[in-house]
Amino acid sequence: MLVSRRQLRREIRCVRAADLQRAIPHAEHTLTDHQHHLGPDHIDNLTAYSYLADAYQQAGRVGEAIELFEQLLTDFRRILGDDHPHTLSTRHELASAYQQAGRVGEAIELFEQLLTDRRRILGDDHPNTLSTRNYLAYTYQHAGRVREAIELLEQLLTDSERVLGHDHPTTGSARRSLAVAHAARRSSE
Structure with a gap:
Protein backbone atom coordinates (compact mmCIF):
# COMPACT_ATOMS: atom_id res chain seq x y z
CA MET A 1 0.00 0.00 0.00
CA LEU A 2 1.34 3.43 -0.96
CA VAL A 3 2.06 5.76 1.94
CA SER A 4 0.28 9.11 1.84
CA ARG A 5 1.78 12.56 2.37
CA ARG A 6 -0.02 12.61 5.74
CA GLN A 7 1.92 9.52 6.76
CA LEU A 8 5.14 11.15 5.54
CA ARG A 9 4.42 14.18 7.74
CA ARG A 10 3.87 11.81 10.67
CA GLU A 11 7.31 10.34 9.98
CA ILE A 12 8.81 13.81 10.01
CA ARG A 13 7.21 14.44 13.40
CA CYS A 14 8.70 11.18 14.62
CA VAL A 15 12.14 12.34 13.55
CA ARG A 16 11.62 15.76 15.07
CA ALA A 17 10.49 14.12 18.29
CA ALA A 18 13.70 12.09 18.24
CA ASP A 19 11.71 8.85 18.09
CA LEU A 20 14.19 7.48 15.62
CA GLN A 21 13.55 3.86 16.51
CA ARG A 22 10.05 4.27 15.10
CA ALA A 23 10.80 6.78 12.35
CA ILE A 24 13.54 4.91 10.51
CA PRO A 25 11.58 1.72 9.76
CA HIS A 26 8.61 3.84 8.60
CA ALA A 27 10.84 5.92 6.35
CA GLU A 28 12.50 2.78 4.94
CA HIS A 29 9.10 1.22 4.25
CA THR A 30 7.85 4.44 2.66
CA LEU A 31 10.88 4.59 0.39
CA THR A 32 10.38 0.98 -0.71
CA ASP A 33 6.69 1.62 -1.44
CA HIS A 34 7.39 4.79 -3.36
CA GLN A 35 10.12 3.19 -5.45
CA HIS A 36 7.81 0.31 -6.33
CA HIS A 37 4.64 2.29 -7.04
CA LEU A 38 5.90 5.66 -8.27
CA GLY A 39 9.28 4.95 -9.79
CA PRO A 40 12.65 6.41 -8.95
CA ASP A 41 12.08 9.91 -10.39
CA HIS A 42 8.79 10.80 -8.70
CA ILE A 43 9.07 13.74 -6.30
CA ASP A 44 7.41 11.77 -3.47
CA ASN A 45 10.06 9.07 -3.85
CA LEU A 46 12.80 11.67 -3.66
CA THR A 47 11.12 13.22 -0.62
CA ALA A 48 11.08 9.80 1.04
CA TYR A 49 14.83 9.50 0.33
CA SER A 50 15.35 12.85 2.02
CA TYR A 51 13.36 11.88 5.12
CA LEU A 52 15.26 8.63 5.47
CA ALA A 53 18.65 10.30 5.02
CA ASP A 54 17.72 12.89 7.65
CA ALA A 55 16.61 10.17 10.07
CA TYR A 56 19.85 8.25 9.51
CA GLN A 57 21.89 11.38 10.16
CA GLN A 58 19.99 12.19 13.35
CA ALA A 59 20.47 8.61 14.53
CA GLY A 60 24.22 8.88 14.02
CA ARG A 61 24.18 6.63 10.95
CA VAL A 62 26.05 9.33 9.05
CA GLY A 63 27.66 7.06 6.46
CA GLU A 64 24.24 5.80 5.35
CA ALA A 65 22.90 9.36 5.37
CA ILE A 66 25.75 10.55 3.17
CA GLU A 67 25.13 7.76 0.65
CA LEU A 68 21.46 8.71 0.41
CA ARG A 103 34.96 15.18 6.29
CA VAL A 104 35.49 18.85 7.00
CA GLY A 105 37.34 19.70 3.79
CA GLU A 106 34.49 18.35 1.69
CA ALA A 107 31.96 20.12 3.90
CA ILE A 108 33.74 23.46 3.51
CA GLU A 109 34.01 23.08 -0.25
CA LEU A 110 30.32 22.21 -0.59
CA PHE A 111 29.18 24.99 1.80
CA GLU A 112 31.32 27.55 -0.07
CA GLN A 113 29.86 26.49 -3.44
CA LEU A 114 26.36 26.47 -1.97
CA LEU A 115 26.82 29.94 -0.49
CA THR A 116 27.91 31.28 -3.87
CA ASP A 117 24.87 29.73 -5.54
CA ARG A 118 22.39 30.80 -2.86
CA ARG A 119 23.67 34.37 -3.09
CA ARG A 120 23.24 34.26 -6.87
CA ILE A 121 19.79 32.65 -6.79
CA LEU A 122 18.24 33.95 -3.57
CA GLY A 123 20.30 37.02 -2.73
CA ASP A 124 22.47 37.89 0.27
CA ASP A 125 19.56 38.56 2.61
CA HIS A 126 17.49 35.41 2.07
CA PRO A 127 17.13 33.35 5.28
CA ASN A 128 18.56 30.25 3.59
CA THR A 129 21.62 32.22 2.47
CA LEU A 130 22.09 33.52 6.00
CA SER A 131 21.76 29.99 7.38
CA THR A 132 24.38 28.67 4.96
CA ARG A 133 26.77 31.42 6.06
CA ASN A 134 26.25 30.32 9.67
CA TYR A 135 26.96 26.67 8.87
CA LEU A 136 30.02 27.60 6.82
CA ALA A 137 31.38 29.68 9.70
CA TYR A 138 30.80 26.79 12.11
CA THR A 139 32.64 24.45 9.75
CA TYR A 140 35.51 26.92 9.37
CA GLN A 141 35.84 27.00 13.14
CA HIS A 142 35.70 23.20 13.32
CA ALA A 143 38.57 23.11 10.80
CA GLY A 144 40.64 25.51 12.92
CA ARG A 145 40.03 28.47 10.62
CA VAL A 146 38.83 30.60 13.52
CA ARG A 147 39.70 34.00 12.06
CA GLU A 148 37.69 33.26 8.93
CA ALA A 149 34.82 32.02 11.07
CA ILE A 150 34.84 35.21 13.14
CA GLU A 151 34.89 37.47 10.07
CA LEU A 152 31.99 35.58 8.52
CA LEU A 153 30.02 35.52 11.78
CA GLU A 154 30.48 39.22 12.48
CA GLN A 155 29.01 40.11 9.10
CA LEU A 156 26.35 37.43 9.44
CA LEU A 157 25.24 38.77 12.81
CA THR A 158 24.94 42.30 11.44
CA ASP A 159 22.98 41.11 8.41
CA SER A 160 20.81 38.72 10.39
CA GLU A 161 19.83 41.39 12.91
CA ARG A 162 18.98 43.76 10.05
CA VAL A 163 17.02 41.22 7.99
CA LEU A 164 15.51 38.85 10.52
CA GLY A 165 15.57 40.82 13.75
CA HIS A 166 17.35 40.42 17.06
CA ASP A 167 15.15 37.55 18.30
CA HIS A 168 15.20 35.28 15.24
CA PRO A 169 16.74 31.81 15.78
CA THR A 170 19.33 32.36 13.02
CA THR A 171 20.38 35.63 14.68
CA GLY A 172 20.66 33.91 18.05
CA SER A 173 22.66 31.09 16.53
CA ALA A 174 25.04 33.56 14.88
CA ARG A 175 25.44 35.42 18.17
CA ARG A 176 26.24 32.22 20.08
CA SER A 177 28.57 30.97 17.35
CA LEU A 178 30.44 34.27 17.36
CA ALA A 179 30.90 34.10 21.13
CA VAL A 180 32.23 30.54 20.86
CA ALA A 181 34.58 31.53 18.02
CA HIS A 182 35.96 34.46 20.03
CA ALA A 183 36.51 32.14 23.00
CA ALA A 184 38.32 29.64 20.77
CA ARG A 185 40.54 32.38 19.38
CA ARG A 186 41.43 33.62 22.90
CA SER A 187 42.24 30.12 24.10
CA SER A 188 44.55 29.50 21.14
CA GLU A 189 46.54 32.71 21.61
Whole structure:
Protein backbone atom coordinates (compact mmCIF):
# COMPACT_ATOMS: atom_id res chain seq x y z
CA MET A 1 0.00 0.00 0.00
CA LEU A 2 1.34 3.43 -0.96
CA VAL A 3 2.06 5.76 1.94
CA SER A 4 0.28 9.11 1.84
CA ARG A 5 1.78 12.56 2.37
CA ARG A 6 -0.02 12.61 5.74
CA GLN A 7 1.92 9.52 6.76
CA LEU A 8 5.14 11.15 5.54
CA ARG A 9 4.42 14.18 7.74
CA ARG A 10 3.87 11.81 10.67
CA GLU A 11 7.31 10.34 9.98
CA ILE A 12 8.81 13.81 10.01
CA ARG A 13 7.21 14.44 13.40
CA CYS A 14 8.70 11.18 14.62
CA VAL A 15 12.14 12.34 13.55
CA ARG A 16 11.62 15.76 15.07
CA ALA A 17 10.49 14.12 18.29
CA ALA A 18 13.70 12.09 18.24
CA ASP A 19 11.71 8.85 18.09
CA LEU A 20 14.19 7.48 15.62
CA GLN A 21 13.55 3.86 16.51
CA ARG A 22 10.05 4.27 15.10
CA ALA A 23 10.80 6.78 12.35
CA ILE A 24 13.54 4.91 10.51
CA PRO A 25 11.58 1.72 9.76
CA HIS A 26 8.61 3.84 8.60
CA ALA A 27 10.84 5.92 6.35
CA GLU A 28 12.50 2.78 4.94
CA HIS A 29 9.10 1.22 4.25
CA THR A 30 7.85 4.44 2.66
CA LEU A 31 10.88 4.59 0.39
CA THR A 32 10.38 0.98 -0.71
CA ASP A 33 6.69 1.62 -1.44
CA HIS A 34 7.39 4.79 -3.36
CA GLN A 35 10.12 3.19 -5.45
CA HIS A 36 7.81 0.31 -6.33
CA HIS A 37 4.64 2.29 -7.04
CA LEU A 38 5.90 5.66 -8.27
CA GLY A 39 9.28 4.95 -9.79
CA PRO A 40 12.65 6.41 -8.95
CA ASP A 41 12.08 9.91 -10.39
CA HIS A 42 8.79 10.80 -8.70
CA ILE A 43 9.07 13.74 -6.30
CA ASP A 44 7.41 11.77 -3.47
CA ASN A 45 10.06 9.07 -3.85
CA LEU A 46 12.80 11.67 -3.66
CA THR A 47 11.12 13.22 -0.62
CA ALA A 48 11.08 9.80 1.04
CA TYR A 49 14.83 9.50 0.33
CA SER A 50 15.35 12.85 2.02
CA TYR A 51 13.36 11.88 5.12
CA LEU A 52 15.26 8.63 5.47
CA ALA A 53 18.65 10.30 5.02
CA ASP A 54 17.72 12.89 7.65
CA ALA A 55 16.61 10.17 10.07
CA TYR A 56 19.85 8.25 9.51
CA GLN A 57 21.89 11.38 10.16
CA GLN A 58 19.99 12.19 13.35
CA ALA A 59 20.47 8.61 14.53
CA GLY A 60 24.22 8.88 14.02
CA ARG A 61 24.18 6.63 10.95
CA VAL A 62 26.05 9.33 9.05
CA GLY A 63 27.66 7.06 6.46
CA GLU A 64 24.24 5.80 5.35
CA ALA A 65 22.90 9.36 5.37
CA ILE A 66 25.75 10.55 3.17
CA GLU A 67 25.13 7.76 0.65
CA LEU A 68 21.46 8.71 0.41
CA PHE A 69 22.14 12.46 0.26
CA GLU A 70 24.70 11.94 -2.52
CA GLN A 71 22.23 9.84 -4.53
CA LEU A 72 19.45 12.31 -3.83
CA LEU A 73 21.61 15.21 -4.97
CA THR A 74 22.40 13.41 -8.22
CA ASP A 75 18.71 12.73 -8.79
CA PHE A 76 17.56 16.27 -7.94
CA ARG A 77 20.18 17.76 -10.25
CA ARG A 78 19.10 15.48 -13.08
CA ILE A 79 15.35 15.95 -12.55
CA LEU A 80 14.97 19.49 -11.17
CA GLY A 81 18.26 21.20 -12.06
CA ASP A 82 21.05 22.75 -10.02
CA ASP A 83 19.14 25.87 -8.97
CA HIS A 84 15.95 24.24 -7.66
CA PRO A 85 15.27 24.75 -3.91
CA HIS A 86 15.24 20.97 -3.27
CA THR A 87 18.65 20.64 -4.90
CA LEU A 88 20.06 23.52 -2.87
CA SER A 89 18.62 22.12 0.38
CA THR A 90 20.06 18.69 -0.37
CA ARG A 91 23.50 20.21 -0.94
CA HIS A 92 23.18 21.89 2.47
CA GLU A 93 22.19 18.61 4.14
CA LEU A 94 25.03 16.73 2.44
CA ALA A 95 27.59 19.34 3.55
CA SER A 96 26.25 19.09 7.09
CA ALA A 97 26.56 15.30 6.98
CA TYR A 98 30.13 15.58 5.67
CA GLN A 99 30.95 17.88 8.57
CA GLN A 100 29.36 15.49 11.07
CA ALA A 101 31.38 12.61 9.60
CA GLY A 102 34.62 14.55 10.02
CA ARG A 103 34.96 15.18 6.29
CA VAL A 104 35.49 18.85 7.00
CA GLY A 105 37.34 19.70 3.79
CA GLU A 106 34.49 18.35 1.69
CA ALA A 107 31.96 20.12 3.90
CA ILE A 108 33.74 23.46 3.51
CA GLU A 109 34.01 23.08 -0.25
CA LEU A 110 30.32 22.21 -0.59
CA PHE A 111 29.18 24.99 1.80
CA GLU A 112 31.32 27.55 -0.07
CA GLN A 113 29.86 26.49 -3.44
CA LEU A 114 26.36 26.47 -1.97
CA LEU A 115 26.82 29.94 -0.49
CA THR A 116 27.91 31.28 -3.87
CA ASP A 117 24.87 29.73 -5.54
CA ARG A 118 22.39 30.80 -2.86
CA ARG A 119 23.67 34.37 -3.09
CA ARG A 120 23.24 34.26 -6.87
CA ILE A 121 19.79 32.65 -6.79
CA LEU A 122 18.24 33.95 -3.57
CA GLY A 123 20.30 37.02 -2.73
CA ASP A 124 22.47 37.89 0.27
CA ASP A 125 19.56 38.56 2.61
CA HIS A 126 17.49 35.41 2.07
CA PRO A 127 17.13 33.35 5.28
CA ASN A 128 18.56 30.25 3.59
CA THR A 129 21.62 32.22 2.47
CA LEU A 130 22.09 33.52 6.00
CA SER A 131 21.76 29.99 7.38
CA THR A 132 24.38 28.67 4.96
CA ARG A 133 26.77 31.42 6.06
CA ASN A 134 26.25 30.32 9.67
CA TYR A 135 26.96 26.67 8.87
CA LEU A 136 30.02 27.60 6.82
CA ALA A 137 31.38 29.68 9.70
CA TYR A 138 30.80 26.79 12.11
CA THR A 139 32.64 24.45 9.75
CA TYR A 140 35.51 26.92 9.37
CA GLN A 141 35.84 27.00 13.14
CA HIS A 142 35.70 23.20 13.32
CA ALA A 143 38.57 23.11 10.80
CA GLY A 144 40.64 25.51 12.92
CA ARG A 145 40.03 28.47 10.62
CA VAL A 146 38.83 30.60 13.52
CA ARG A 147 39.70 34.00 12.06
CA GLU A 148 37.69 33.26 8.93
CA ALA A 149 34.82 32.02 11.07
CA ILE A 150 34.84 35.21 13.14
CA GLU A 151 34.89 37.47 10.07
CA LEU A 152 31.99 35.58 8.52
CA LEU A 153 30.02 35.52 11.78
CA GLU A 154 30.48 39.22 12.48
CA GLN A 155 29.01 40.11 9.10
CA LEU A 156 26.35 37.43 9.44
CA LEU A 157 25.24 38.77 12.81
CA THR A 158 24.94 42.30 11.44
CA ASP A 159 22.98 41.11 8.41
CA SER A 160 20.81 38.72 10.39
CA GLU A 161 19.83 41.39 12.91
CA ARG A 162 18.98 43.76 10.05
CA VAL A 163 17.02 41.22 7.99
CA LEU A 164 15.51 38.85 10.52
CA GLY A 165 15.57 40.82 13.75
CA HIS A 166 17.35 40.42 17.06
CA ASP A 167 15.15 37.55 18.30
CA HIS A 168 15.20 35.28 15.24
CA PRO A 169 16.74 31.81 15.78
CA THR A 170 19.33 32.36 13.02
CA THR A 171 20.38 35.63 14.68
CA GLY A 172 20.66 33.91 18.05
CA SER A 173 22.66 31.09 16.53
CA ALA A 174 25.04 33.56 14.88
CA ARG A 175 25.44 35.42 18.17
CA ARG A 176 26.24 32.22 20.08
CA SER A 177 28.57 30.97 17.35
CA LEU A 178 30.44 34.27 17.36
CA ALA A 179 30.90 34.10 21.13
CA VAL A 180 32.23 30.54 20.86
CA ALA A 181 34.58 31.53 18.02
CA HIS A 182 35.96 34.46 20.03
CA ALA A 183 36.51 32.14 23.00
CA ALA A 184 38.32 29.64 20.77
CA ARG A 185 40.54 32.38 19.38
CA ARG A 186 41.43 33.62 22.90
CA SER A 187 42.24 30.12 24.10
CA SER A 188 44.55 29.50 21.14
CA GLU A 189 46.54 32.71 21.61
